[in-house]
Structures are given as structure tokens and as C-alpha cells.
Amino acid sequence: MRHLAADVLVIGAGAAGMYAAIAAAGQGAQVLLAERSLIGRGGATVMAQMTVAAAVGEAAPDHWQHHLADTLAAGRFLCDEALARLLCEEGVEVIKQIDAWKVGWARTPDGRMAQVHAPGHDRPRCVYVDFLATGTAVSRTLRTQLNRQGAVRRVGDLVVTDLVRRGGAVVGAVAWHLASGDVVTIAAKSTVIATGGLTRLYRRNSASANMGGDGYALALRAGAPLIDMEFVQFFPIGHLAPRLVGMDPIMWDPFRYKLGGRLLNRDGEELTQRYGVAEDGRYVATRDVATYAIAKEVEAGRGSPAGGAYLSFEHVPEARLREAFGPVIDRLAANGIDLTRMPVEVAPIAHYHMGGIRADAAMATAIPGLFAAGEAVGGANGANRLSGNAITEALAFGRRAGLSAAAHAARSREVDWSREAAADAVALLRDSAPARDRPNVAAMLAMLQDVMQDEVGPFRTQAKLASALARIAALRRDLGDRPFGSGGAYDAERLDWLDLRCMLAVAEVVARTALARTESRGAHQREDFPAMRPDWAVNQVVTLRDGAVALARESVRAASLQAVAV
Template identity: 35%
Template sequence: MADIETHEYDVLVIGAGGAGLRAAVESSALGARTGLICKSLLGKAHTVMAEGGIAAAMGNVYSEDNWQVHFRDTMRGGKMLNNWRMAQIHAQEAPDRVKELEEWGALFDRTADGRILQRDFGGHRYARLAHVGDRTGLEMIRTLQQHAVHRGIDVYQECTINRLLKDGDRVSGALGYWRETGRMVLFRAKAVVIATGGLGKVFSITSNSWEGTGDGHSLAMQAGADMIDMEFVQFHPTGMVWPPSVRGILVTEGVRGDGGTLKNTSGERFMFNYIPPMFAAETADTEAEADRWYDDKVNARRTPDLLPRDEVARAINAEVKAGRGTPHGGVFLDIASRRSAEYIKRRLPSMYHQFMQLAGVDITKEPMEVGPTAHYAMGGVRVDAETAASTVPGLYAAGEVAGGMHGSNRLGGNSLSDLVVFGRRAGENAAKYALGLSALPAVDAGEVSERSAAILKPFEGGRENPYTLHRELQDCMHVNVGIIRTESEMKQALAKIDDLRERLANVQVEGNIQYNPGWHLALDMEHMLHVAEAITRAAIERQESRGGHTRDDFPGTSGDFGKVNVVVRLRPSGMGVTQEPLPVMPDELKKLFEE
């Protein structure tokens, strides 16, 4: 172990997206020595892709808005499966986190009287999303990045963590490698915050970048942490399906908020046929009322184009299955015929710019071809609502990698606010925990050298190409555990995952250890297989359809399953799945749902 580069911290934060940066800032502000690790360069995290905005009940546009309404919207969007306390904390604290971002330099769009402007978004009762054009995520990451850099936090860029280390029950550090040199690096830490984001790369059509390989989910699982809600994967309803250069790239919900509407190939606005009873009271049932709503939110009900994401994704899926989709398997999203080119360019500048530049598609002139794309994992590490602590002492999780906040389905705009609300709490509580420990927990030298050897194994010779294995996993998951699921197909997926795991043991990478993407993919594959198995096992267990989990063999929601989380645990004997009761909401909050 003496020959391995070693760093020591009170708090180690893995992942430098919105949640990781916010956690590191908080931990450092409390006086904990804090290290921040990112797989890519600083500021490239997937957070930059968030377009619509950050949901916070500030009431700047509609003074009727408050945290109770935001809380209720979040719970209903999550089909009441959310951890109620997380949803409450989130709704209560989000406005302060937004103002804090402004303090640190974020420049949100303004209302006429100079306050932060808020926009409409799917599932939110009032215009609630603070935003910057359609690049809110970039604004947030840059603001946090610059703030963190000036706090003097140590940042380890292009460094991948491969294993968490433990001292008995407690977390004691992490082992990883520098992507540039391929050398091992050991972090000893009193507390670890996981903020690694998502797992979209398990699926073949995804909005996620190469980084979204579920590392944090897998690291936590392997460290013994409980995982919840892994079956819930959000397929964003409007990813581009054509042309290939933009396949999977999201078309922000803002397009629909600003007047865009979904149409099938015969030009019908089909969303009116898919309004579920739960939302019927607040959703327009005629085109005329829906069109009025853009200008009159008080007297008209909202357009069904802005139903929660799971509803829209299922509707598109059904249209395509019924033969009313485009040849590339999508439907049309039309704003070109409904709004002027100037309006579109002003309201959605980076949407316009992006599709023009990337694919030569002019969204002011032609409709977009869109369909569901794997976007967000609602499930993840089970955490304590107040402290973001996992079930493993010293291990914290925040952001997409944590489960519970969003229940079975996340509302747009609730992700950015989740990152800063729980990123801050994770950083704060990890720092307090770490500062309460007198000495660094121990690291097992034998485990480190054993693991280091395993990391280098793909160079030793075999015959499987890591890219091929990855492609096969993605195709299998997309077909069998994608947006519509049945038990028999999911069992096939489990068999395929076992097969791929065996073949991964025989993987071969070419070249040497310096900046070798093939090798990195081979190592990430182990994580992806764990994550794919967890998703599949949880999805088999939940015999109902709800939010981001739709079963062809169990099409309705079930009252019994509405009372439980599916919990996944990885143990030396294998992966186990149990059903455990949801935390019970206090009566005063239950009243909010009675109207």
C-alpha cells in the first residue's frame, strides 16, 4: 500500500455535479477537510444538460404558490411513493437554495419588477421554475464550480472511484484510478458523500452521457447500503429520435410549456385521449381551453401536453404501438406552426441553436420527431431524510443517486432543487459526522492490493470486447426492462446479465493504461451489471404499474404496492429483494391531499 498515491480527508465527495459541488461547499464551510472527485473535467457533469429550471415555491409569479403546494405536486407526481419528509424538506428549502445560488453569481431571468422569473412546467400547479433561458443546469454548475474553486476545495479531475473501503461497518475511504495515467489512487476519509448521478447508460436510447453508468449505485450497494425504488426509471417523453446525431437528446419540457404540442402522424393532438382520472380535474379537455391556458393560468386548465412525464411517455409509446408514429418510432412535437420564429428563438435559444448546429433541424420551421428516452433514475441509495445518511455509517448520498425523494416519478425541475437541497444536507451532516471522529478509520492493505490487481485484470488477455458487451447489455435492458415490462422478459434479462457477467471476466482491452476508454468501459461494466440486475429484480418484485414502472402483465396500480418500497440489498450470497413499508405521513400533511 505504501506505493499507492494516498490522500486523507475528513469528507470525500464522489461526483462533482450539482449535488457533489453543493455538498463539498457545505462540508468545507463547516471546516472539514474536503476532497472532491469527478470522473470528467470539472464543470462537465450531467447537470449542465438540465434545461427547464429549478423548482422552488418562491411565489414570484403566482403569489398563491407556497411549499405546501409544491409538496403536494411532488407527492402526486411521484404517485405518493415518495419519502414524504424528503419531499417536505425539499419544498421548504428550495427557495433559499435558489437565492443562495443568486448570491454566488447565478443570473436567473427576471420578472418585470426585477425578481427571479419562474416558468411553468409539467406537474407543477404554478409557474415555479427559476430558469436561465433553457440552460439552467449550466448556470447552476458554473456558479457552484466557481464558488467551490474560490473556497479552495481540492478537486481531483478525471479520477474514477472503483471501490468504497470499509473499516468494520464504517466507511473508511475509496480506491480509484487516474484516467490520465491509469495509476491507482487511495483516498482515506472519515465520511464519504456519493453524488454520482444516474445510470442511463444501462439503456440503449438515453439522454445520459458516458458517465451515467450507475457507479455510485453500485459502489453503495457493494458497500452494503440499502437501495430503494430501483425499478423506477424515468423515460423522458420527448427525446429526439431522428436524425442520428441527436438521438436521445432531450427536448425540454419548456417547448411544451411555451406552446409546443404533441401530434401523431395524422396531425391529431392525441394527449387529450390519455388524461388519467387523477389529473382530470386540473387538465383541459378541449383544445380551445388548452390554448387559452398559456395566457390565462387562473381560469383555464393546463394542457394535457404537460401531464407528468410518465403519463406522456406512456401515451407516446401507445401511439407508436398503434401505428400512428413516425417511421423512426416517434411522434411529432410541433411548436413551429404554433409560435413565431422570433418567439421560439427568444424563449428557447439553446434548443434552437442546438438542433440547428447538431443536426441541421430548424425547430422554427419543422416539427421535431420525439420519443421516450431513458433519462433519470428515481431509485437509489436509501437515505435518512434529515441527514442524507445511508444505512452504512459514514456513507451519505445526494442527488440522483439517492432514492426516495421523487417516489415513482420525478417532476421536471425537481431535480436541480433536489441537488442543492440534499447536496447541502449531505455535506453538512457528513462534515459533522467526520468532525466528531477523532481518527481516520483503518484501511485494509490486503483489500487495496487485491482490488488494485483486479482493476488491472482486463489487460491480462481474454477475448471479449468491452464495447460489444456494453451494447448487448443496453439492447437487452431497453427491450426487456425498458418502458413496458413483463415478468417473462425480465427473467430473460436476468439470464442475459448473468451471461454478460461471465463474459466480462474474460474481457480483453487493447493498448496501455494511459487514458484508455476501452479499459474504463470494462471497469464501468461491472457497475452497470450490478445496477441492471437491481433494476430488473426490483421491477419483477413490483407487480403493478406506477410512475416510471409499467408492467404489461399488471397494468393497474395496486393499493398494497402503494404502501411499500422495494428494497434491494447486495450480500455476498447474492442480490436480495424485499418489500418494506413506506414512512407514514403525519395527518396535517395528509390533509393537503383531501381537497
């Protein structure tokens, strides 16, 4: 067993975790950045291809308050206003900061940042890096900055499996080192969860294998409340057909912005029109509306052959297509896709999680010593997120969490670590269920994804959710409480067991909160309660009590805009 120590432990090296580490180290803290995959390459950040929203006002006059107004409107009265404000206000600074760090935002001929108009924003507000390189550029830029910070120790292949609590505070974590099979304990004065979202819970998703909601489960088990867990955002136009190899399934969005791709049903009718939004190639329907429209058209038998909608650029002149798609047009051609002659088929896929760990505007959770950042945090986007807000959120929240965690560490003279406090979590990693008792954990994981897709997807009913909860409980019984596999290096069975342990805990919370919310709002659509109800303009907050999920309704935090304590 190995033991490490740091002032600040950051779990997860996406945009939020890397920025948190950079900011904390900038304050003089010794930082340990723990990542279950490769640093800067494990989660959503590096996969993002599109746009990042910030009121930098380069394409049109703008102010963060306009961005805030749009974010609150999209959130359907559920946004934590202090968090939404942080995203919009400090979003401007972080976007300019990483511009100064040479991220390479696309620019207009006169040298201003290019900004496109995305649905739900009142003006062109989204910056990007051409072509489809936004996330890789953000990730590379932060990795370069990390390399300049001597005070950040980076450890990849390190799966954090539990937080360690002592005297009511989080004092570090226990982890499993994939590459060696070693159990690792980490003492830290402050811990930041920056583990991203949960979309791997679903069969159709835009996620990497590292996005099974670990951070939510870690927080819950450590006693920290979660918020808005029922709000999973489905991205309406995930690629469906024809087969597309080596490209991101959500790649179509930026081209819809730029060129006004038309979303059509089987009969060639513009699809969102029936659902109250006439787009006419302008791409103005927000994600929840477009998801609803596609699902309903498919249900009515007006979907495309593979079970989605058509996305057509056939009306766009070839020269404009070439200019907008750049080298991507050749990659499409290699897949047999000629956009001048054919539409593609698209359908909703699980893409982002609005819910998450409850944090204040300093990114502090209810548990002393525990902070959160990025998609792991819930509340800023309420019931529905605007395009481009997620990377801004990761950067702004990451920076804030790093500053707060460093300040907390500076105030704590010594970390209150003890081996006894970590003993249960260590014992779990050393344990092994007898081989004869072990069901196929990979098959169980796929089964959970089916349950979530079919019964806790974009359209929910009481019956489906109750069935999902029963099936999740059965999977939990089968999983048991002793890990499978021997725990040696790269033990895939053990990794699946550890992943499924988190995924089942988080899936239960999503299904329970979805069952309790008897209305439809934003990304949470109940077919048996189709209207939005004023009495449901409240957040659901989840905690674990004696191992059982406990729900409470709380008033939405308005913009009392707490002073940020750093």
C-alpha cells in the same frame, strides 16, 4: 500507488457533489472532491438546459408545502416524505443562495425571478436561465464557489472503483487515475456518494458516458441498501428526427412550456387525449402519461415515420417563436429545421432515476461514515419525478450531505484506515485477465444497453424481464472477475470493463425489482399487470447478501420528519 487523506471524500462533481464539498468545507472540513471526468462537467448537471422547481413564490404566491403536495402526488404514494420535504423546503433556500451567487435566473421586467408552469406543478414554480443555459449556469456558479474554498482539493480523471470498509464503517475508497493509470487509495472520515444516475444503461438516453450507475454499485458492494430501483424515468419527447447536431436531445421541453407545442400522432390528432389528458397545447400531461401515450400510438401504427410522435409549433406566430427560442432558432435553422413550417419527431428516452441509495433526511446511509446526495439518492420522488425537481434535489441534498459529512468527520477523531482493508480493491486494479480470454467489452456494453432498452424499458412484462436477467447473467459470466486491459494511462478497454462491472450489477437490480413489482405505478409500467395495486404501495429495498441480490418490501416512510442530526 498514491495515498490521499481527507476529512470528507466527495465522489462526483455534479451539482450535488460540488454543493456537498462547498458545505463541508464551510464547516471547516478538509475535503477531497473526486471526479471521473472534469470537475463540474462530467454528469447531468452541466447538460441540463431547462428548469428548476422551487416555491420561491415570485411569479405567484407559493409555499414549499404546495410543492411538497405536488411532489407526493406525482410519486404515486411511494415518496419518502422526509426526503421530499427536504427537497421542497430547503430547495427554496438553495435556489435563493445560488441566486445570490449570481447564477443568473431569468427575471421579469420588474426584477422578480421568472417562473414557468411545468406539468404536475399546481402553479408557475420553475426558474430557469435563458436560453437553454440552466445547467451550465448552475455548474459554473458552483465551480466559482469551489474556487473560493481553499479547503477543497479537486481531482479529476479519478474513477472511484470501490469503497473501503473497516469495522462496519466506510473509511475511504480505492480509485483508478485515468490520466496516469495510477491506483489511488483515499482515507476519509466521511464519504459522500454524489455520482448521479444510471441512464447510460439504456440505448436511448440523455446521459453522458459517466452515468452508468457507479454510485449504486459502490454502495451496494459496501453493504448499503438501495430503494425504488425499478423506477427509471423516460423523458417523453427526446429528439428523434430530423438529424439535430450539437444540441441536447431533450431541448424541446422548455419551449413546450413557453409556447404550448402540440404533441400529435400521424393523423394530426392530439396524442394524449386518447389517454385521458386533453392538453390542447397547454402541456399538462406528466412524463409517465406522455411516454405511455407515445409508445401506445406507435404500437397502434399511428406514430410518426421515425417511430415517435410529432411535436409541432406551427400554430405559433413566427415573432413569438423567435422571442422564445432566441439564438436557438438559428441553431435549428443550421440543422434545416424551420418550426413555422414543420413539426419535429420526438420519442421517449431514459432520462432520470427515481431510485437510488437509501438515505435519511441527514443524507446518511445505513453504513456509518457513508452519505449520499443528488440523483444517487432514491426515494424523494417515489414512482415519478416532477420536472425541475432533480436539480433542486441535487442542490438541497448536496448541501445537507456536506453538512452531515462534516459533522460526522468532526466527531471522528481519526480515520480507521488500514491498507489491508483496501487490499482486495487494490489487487483488482492491478490484475489483468489474459488477453486471449477477453471478449470485446465495448460490444458487450452496447449489448447491455440493447437488453435494457428492449426488455427493461418503459413497458415491461414477466417474459421480457426474465429474458433480460438471463442475458445480464450471461454478460456477467463473459466479463469475469479480472479486468481487461493493462491499466495504463487512458486504457479505454479497462475503463469499459470497470464501467460494465457496475452497469451489470445495477442492471440486474433494476430488472429484479421490476420483475418483482407485479403492478403498474408511475414510471414502472407492466403490460401484464396494468393496474396500480394498493398492496404494492410499498418500497422495495435491495441489499447484497453473499454476493446475491436480496429484495425486501418495506412500508413507505411517512413524514415522521426526523430531526436532522447535524
